[in-house]
Amino acid sequence: MAGSNVADMNQQGVRWTADQVLALAPDVASRKAGSKLGAAGPWSETGSSSEGAVWGLCKGSGSKPYQTVVDTTGPAYKCSCPSRKFPCKHALGLLLLWAEPDGADGTVPDTRPPEWAEQWLADRRKRTAATGGDQSTPATAKAGDAEAARRRAERRAERATAGATELEQRLTDLLRGGLADAEQAGYGLWEETARRMVDAQVPGLASRVQELGAIPSSGAGWPVRLLEECALLHLLDQAWLRREQLPEPLAATVRARLGLPTSADGPPVRDQWLVLAQYDSAEGKLTTRRIWLHGVASGRTALLLSFGAAGRAPELALPVGFSLDAEVSSFPGTGQLRAALGERFAAPEPTPLRPEAVNIADATAAYGIALRDDPWLDSWPVTLREVVPVQEDEGDGWQLADADGKFALPLSDRAVTRPGLWKLVAISGGAPVTVFGECGHNGFTPLTAWPTEEATEAISLS
Amino acid sequence: MNAMATSNSTAPSDISDAPPDAGTAWEELVTSALLGTDRRRPQVSVGPGQDLPGALLDAAAVETVRRRAGLRPTSAAVLPERAAPDTRPPLPAAARRRLALLLTDRPGAGGGRRSTAPDLTELLPQWLALANDHGYAAPAELLPALLDAARGRTDLRPQALRFAGPRALWLARLNPDWKFALRTAPGGKGLPDTGDAEAVQRLWEEGLFAERVALLAAVRVDAPEVARELLGGSWSTERAEDRLMFLDSLRAGLSDGDESFLERALSDRSRNIRATAAELLSALPNSALAARMADRASSCVAMDPTRSAITVEAPHACDAAMERDGVVSQAPSGRGQRAWWLGQLVESTPLAAWSARLGGRSAEEITALPVHDDWRPELHAAWCRAAVRQRDAVWARALLGVPSAPEAGGPGAVSLAERAKLLAVLPGTERADWVAGFIDAHGLSEAFQLLGVCTLPWSGKLGRAVVDALNIARDAGSYPWSFSGVMGLAERCLDPAETSRLESLTAISDEPEDGAPGAVGYWAEAFQRLVGTLNLRAAMAAELTPREAVDIPA
Known part of the structure; x- marks a missing residue:
C-alpha cells in the first residue's frame, strides 16, 4: 500500500492485503491454520458488503458448516466454531479469501449479508453506537466506590x-x-x-x-x-x-x-507507531507478550504488554515492520516505557520507515543513562546502526561488531540459544545490518533486523 | 557475570592480585557476602540503626548500579568474510510468505486422522522445484529453516540447496548442524571458467568435496577429456568413498570415451567401485566389457531346434575373468547359484545382441517367445534390468506389453517394481498413457508404484483415469483410507486445471445401501482436501510466476 493510502485504510469496503490479514493472527499456529483455509475449497456462500462486513460458511469436520462473520471496521469477529482464539482460523481464512488481489475476482462477491450474518452485524452496530458516546463514564462513579478503592489500596x-x-x-x-x-x-x-x-x-x-x-x-x-x-x-x-x-x-x-496495580493514566499520544518487535515468553502458565513501538513523530519508544493465561495466546498482536495510527498512554513512573494501546485509527500497514539508529558506544551509554531513572532496569531498547554478527574468538558466544571491526556488544545468553540468532546471521551474510534489540548488563538481545542494502523490510528475529 | 564488564569481573579468589581501584572495593564486598559478614567484616560505613548486612547490601547496590551504568563495549572479534552475492532475482512477496508457511508446517501436527486441510510439507519439494525453474534467490531470513528442513530430509537436499544458493554454504561453515550442505551442495556458482586450466586444477586440488563434484560435472560438459585427466591424476590418492561418488557422477553424460578409464577402475581395491565400473561399462553397448558379457550370455541362451522357443543353459561356473567383469559369484541365500550368474550375464549384455542371436527377431517377438524349463521369469527379469540400465525404450515397451492385458494386473512375469522402472525409460506422455490404460483395466489397488514414476503434473488422460477410479471406489462403498496412498499422490500430482471436475465430488451424497457406514462423509472430506490442495498448488504456481511489478492501486 502506498503512503497516500493511509486515510483509506479504514474506509469501508476497501479490501485489505494478505499481509494485513495475517497481521491479525493471534499466534503462529492460527496464522498457519488460517492460511490453509484461505483457499476456495471449504468455503461457500461467501460475500462482503460495502459496510465492511465479510461472511461465509466454512466446511469443517462436522456436518454443519461454521458460520463466520467479520466486521472489518472494528475489526470484530464472530464464528460458530468452538475456538477461543480471536480471530479464529476461519475468520482469518475468510479474510484471506476476501483480501486483495484475488478476493475481488469474484470469490467473495459484493452482495447483501444473509440473515444469520445480518443479525450479528446489526446488533454490533447498535452496541457500538450505544457505547461510542460515553467511553469516559468512570468519572461519574460514585464517591463511595472511590472511598472503598482507597481503603483497598491502603490494605494492599x-x-x-x-x-x-x-x-x-x-x-x-x-x-x-x-x-x-x-x-x-x-x-x-x-x-x-x-x-x-x-x-x-x-x-x-x-x-x-x-x-x-x-x-x-x-x-x-x-x-x-x-x-x-x-x-x-x-x-x-x-x-x-x-x-x-x-x-x-x-x-x-x-x-x-x-507489581502493585497501576494504570496507564498518561495523556494519550497519537502518532504513527512503528511496530519494532513482538515476542512471547512463558512464565509458568502465563504467556507474556511484549510489543515494542516507536513513535515516528514523538520519537518515543513504548512497550505494550499483553498476557495469555493457561496456554491461551495473548490477545494483542501487531505485525513487525508495520506502522499503526493510534493513541498510546504511558504508565506512571520514571524510566518506565510501558504503555497501553488506546484508540486505533486504522489497520496496521507496511512502512519503509525505520527508527533512528545509534552506534555501539551510544547504545551502552543509553542503558547507563536509563539506570538513573530506574536502577532495576536489566536492559534498554536501542536500534544499532551498521553492525555485523560475529562469532567470538573463543567459546560459543556471539557479538555484534561495528562495521570497522573495533567495538562490539556481546549477545546475551538468551539470544545465543534462540533460532533468531541464525536468522540474523543469515540476513547479514557478513555484511552490516541495522538491528533493534534490548541492550543491558546481560548483553544485547536482537529482536528485529533490517538488511542495510536497498531492502527496507523489517525482519522479526523472534 | 556482567557480560560486558571487562575490568571489574574477576572472580573473588583473584582479590590479592587485583589492582587497588574501585574493582577491589567490589571484590571485597563479594568476598564478605560469600563468607558472611559474621566471618568477614566488610569495609563499609554503617549508618545509624543499621546492621552490618544492611550496610553491605547498601554498598553493593551502589556498586552494582555503578558497574552497570559504566558498561563499555568490548573489542570486536575478527569480522567474517562476506557471503558471495546471490545475483538471482528475489522471490515475489506472496511466494516468500508461502515458503515461510511451508517451512513452519510439521507433519502430523494435526494428529490422528487426516483432516480436510492440505498437507503442506508434501508440497515443499514441488515448491522448490518450481522456484528453481524460475531461478529465484532464496530470502536470507528463511535460509536457517530451509537448511533445517534439508537436514531432516535427504530427498529435499538437492533442490533445497540449489535454491538456498551461495549464502547457505557460507552459513553451513558457521553451524555444524548444517555441515551436510558442504558435501552435498551443487555447484553453479563460484566455479572457475572451465577453460581456465590453472584455476580448474587449483580448485580440483584444494576445493571442498561438493565444489570438486560440481567442478567435475561442469568440466565434463565442456571438455570430457579434461575431466577424465583430472580424475585420473588424483585417482589413486582419493578416499574410497569419494572415489565411489566421483565414479557415480560419470553416469551423467557417459560415453564411449569413458571406457578406458572405467576399464582401469575394474581393478580397483574397493569392491563397490569395481561393481560400479562394471555396471557403467555394461551400459556402453560398444564397450569391450559389454562384448565379453554378450559372448558369455549368448552361449547360454539359444533358439531350440524347433525354432519356436528359447532354451537356456545357465553357466556352470563363475571364473576369475567373469568376476573381474563385475559378476558377483556368491548368490544371495535362497537363489540358485547358476540362475544368479545367468541373470548377471544377461543384464550386462547389450540388448541389440539378442536379435542376431535369436534369428533376427524384434524385441516384441523375442519377449513373446515361450522359454523352456521355467527359465522365463529369470530371463525376462534380466532383460528388464538391461532395458532400464541401457535406457532402451523399444525393449522396455516390449517387456511392458499392453496395459489392459489380464496378466498385467496379476502376478505376471514382470513385477510391479520392475514395471515402474521400465516405465521410467519411456517418454513422459507414453508413460502416462500406459498407466492410464492400466488403471482403466485394473483399478487403483496396484497402481501406486506406477503412478510414482509419472511426470508432473499428470496428463489429462491419466488424471481423469485416477479421478474416475477414485469415484468408482467411492460408489463401491469402501473407505477412502484404503486409497490414501493414491489420494496423497493425486493431491501432489493432479493438474490443478482438473479442479473444476472435482468440485461435484466434494458434496455429501446419499449413503449407498451396502456401503461402509459413514464412508460417504469421509470421501467428501478426502475430496475436499484434494480440491483444497489443488487450489493451493495453483496459487503456489501463480505466486511464483513473475509479473511486471503489479502495484496494488491506491
Whole structure:
C-alpha cells in the first residue's frame, strides 16, 4: 500500500492485503491454520458488503458448516466454531479469501449479508453506537466506590510493607551467614521465600526472589551475580519502605517494580507507531507478550504488554515492520516505557520507515543513562546502526561488531540459544545490518533486523 | 557475570592480585557476602540503626548500579568474510510468505486422522522445484529453516540447496548442524571458467568435496577429456568413498570415451567401485566389457531346434575373468547359484545382441517367445534390468506389453517394481498413457508404484483415469483410507486445471445401501482436501510466476 493510502485504510469496503490479514493472527499456529483455509475449497456462500462486513460458511469436520462473520471496521469477529482464539482460523481464512488481489475476482462477491450474518452485524452496530458516546463514564462513579478503592489500596500497601520487611530480614540473615551457605541450601530456600511474597501480594518481589534461586547453579561467577541481585532487591525493599521520601515519579516506578496495580493514566499520544518487535515468553502458565513501538513523530519508544493465561495466546498482536495510527498512554513512573494501546485509527500497514539508529558506544551509554531513572532496569531498547554478527574468538558466544571491526556488544545468553540468532546471521551474510534489540548488563538481545542494502523490510528475529 | 564488564569481573579468589581501584572495593564486598559478614567484616560505613548486612547490601547496590551504568563495549572479534552475492532475482512477496508457511508446517501436527486441510510439507519439494525453474534467490531470513528442513530430509537436499544458493554454504561453515550442505551442495556458482586450466586444477586440488563434484560435472560438459585427466591424476590418492561418488557422477553424460578409464577402475581395491565400473561399462553397448558379457550370455541362451522357443543353459561356473567383469559369484541365500550368474550375464549384455542371436527377431517377438524349463521369469527379469540400465525404450515397451492385458494386473512375469522402472525409460506422455490404460483395466489397488514414476503434473488422460477410479471406489462403498496412498499422490500430482471436475465430488451424497457406514462423509472430506490442495498448488504456481511489478492501486 502506498503512503497516500493511509486515510483509506479504514474506509469501508476497501479490501485489505494478505499481509494485513495475517497481521491479525493471534499466534503462529492460527496464522498457519488460517492460511490453509484461505483457499476456495471449504468455503461457500461467501460475500462482503460495502459496510465492511465479510461472511461465509466454512466446511469443517462436522456436518454443519461454521458460520463466520467479520466486521472489518472494528475489526470484530464472530464464528460458530468452538475456538477461543480471536480471530479464529476461519475468520482469518475468510479474510484471506476476501483480501486483495484475488478476493475481488469474484470469490467473495459484493452482495447483501444473509440473515444469520445480518443479525450479528446489526446488533454490533447498535452496541457500538450505544457505547461510542460515553467511553469516559468512570468519572461519574460514585464517591463511595472511590472511598472503598482507597481503603483497598491502603490494605494492599500494608501487606506489601509486611512482605518487604520480611524479605529484608531474610536478606540480612543470608548475608550474615554468607552466600556460600545459600548455595548449599539450594532452591528450597528461595521457593519458600517467593511463596511468602506471593502471599503478601507483591508479585514483583516474588519473581525476583524466584530468579535468585537459579543463580547459584548458573555457572562460574555466580557469587557476583547473586550479590548484585540481592543488593538490587534490597534497594527495592528500602525504596518501598521509604517511599514517602521519594519523588512521586520514582515512587511510581517502585510500585510498578513491586507489581502493585497501576494504570496507564498518561495523556494519550497519537502518532504513527512503528511496530519494532513482538515476542512471547512463558512464565509458568502465563504467556507474556511484549510489543515494542516507536513513535515516528514523538520519537518515543513504548512497550505494550499483553498476557495469555493457561496456554491461551495473548490477545494483542501487531505485525513487525508495520506502522499503526493510534493513541498510546504511558504508565506512571520514571524510566518506565510501558504503555497501553488506546484508540486505533486504522489497520496496521507496511512502512519503509525505520527508527533512528545509534552506534555501539551510544547504545551502552543509553542503558547507563536509563539506570538513573530506574536502577532495576536489566536492559534498554536501542536500534544499532551498521553492525555485523560475529562469532567470538573463543567459546560459543556471539557479538555484534561495528562495521570497522573495533567495538562490539556481546549477545546475551538468551539470544545465543534462540533460532533468531541464525536468522540474523543469515540476513547479514557478513555484511552490516541495522538491528533493534534490548541492550543491558546481560548483553544485547536482537529482536528485529533490517538488511542495510536497498531492502527496507523489517525482519522479526523472534 | 556482567557480560560486558571487562575490568571489574574477576572472580573473588583473584582479590590479592587485583589492582587497588574501585574493582577491589567490589571484590571485597563479594568476598564478605560469600563468607558472611559474621566471618568477614566488610569495609563499609554503617549508618545509624543499621546492621552490618544492611550496610553491605547498601554498598553493593551502589556498586552494582555503578558497574552497570559504566558498561563499555568490548573489542570486536575478527569480522567474517562476506557471503558471495546471490545475483538471482528475489522471490515475489506472496511466494516468500508461502515458503515461510511451508517451512513452519510439521507433519502430523494435526494428529490422528487426516483432516480436510492440505498437507503442506508434501508440497515443499514441488515448491522448490518450481522456484528453481524460475531461478529465484532464496530470502536470507528463511535460509536457517530451509537448511533445517534439508537436514531432516535427504530427498529435499538437492533442490533445497540449489535454491538456498551461495549464502547457505557460507552459513553451513558457521553451524555444524548444517555441515551436510558442504558435501552435498551443487555447484553453479563460484566455479572457475572451465577453460581456465590453472584455476580448474587449483580448485580440483584444494576445493571442498561438493565444489570438486560440481567442478567435475561442469568440466565434463565442456571438455570430457579434461575431466577424465583430472580424475585420473588424483585417482589413486582419493578416499574410497569419494572415489565411489566421483565414479557415480560419470553416469551423467557417459560415453564411449569413458571406457578406458572405467576399464582401469575394474581393478580397483574397493569392491563397490569395481561393481560400479562394471555396471557403467555394461551400459556402453560398444564397450569391450559389454562384448565379453554378450559372448558369455549368448552361449547360454539359444533358439531350440524347433525354432519356436528359447532354451537356456545357465553357466556352470563363475571364473576369475567373469568376476573381474563385475559378476558377483556368491548368490544371495535362497537363489540358485547358476540362475544368479545367468541373470548377471544377461543384464550386462547389450540388448541389440539378442536379435542376431535369436534369428533376427524384434524385441516384441523375442519377449513373446515361450522359454523352456521355467527359465522365463529369470530371463525376462534380466532383460528388464538391461532395458532400464541401457535406457532402451523399444525393449522396455516390449517387456511392458499392453496395459489392459489380464496378466498385467496379476502376478505376471514382470513385477510391479520392475514395471515402474521400465516405465521410467519411456517418454513422459507414453508413460502416462500406459498407466492410464492400466488403471482403466485394473483399478487403483496396484497402481501406486506406477503412478510414482509419472511426470508432473499428470496428463489429462491419466488424471481423469485416477479421478474416475477414485469415484468408482467411492460408489463401491469402501473407505477412502484404503486409497490414501493414491489420494496423497493425486493431491501432489493432479493438474490443478482438473479442479473444476472435482468440485461435484466434494458434496455429501446419499449413503449407498451396502456401503461402509459413514464412508460417504469421509470421501467428501478426502475430496475436499484434494480440491483444497489443488487450489493451493495453483496459487503456489501463480505466486511464483513473475509479473511486471503489479502495484496494488491506491
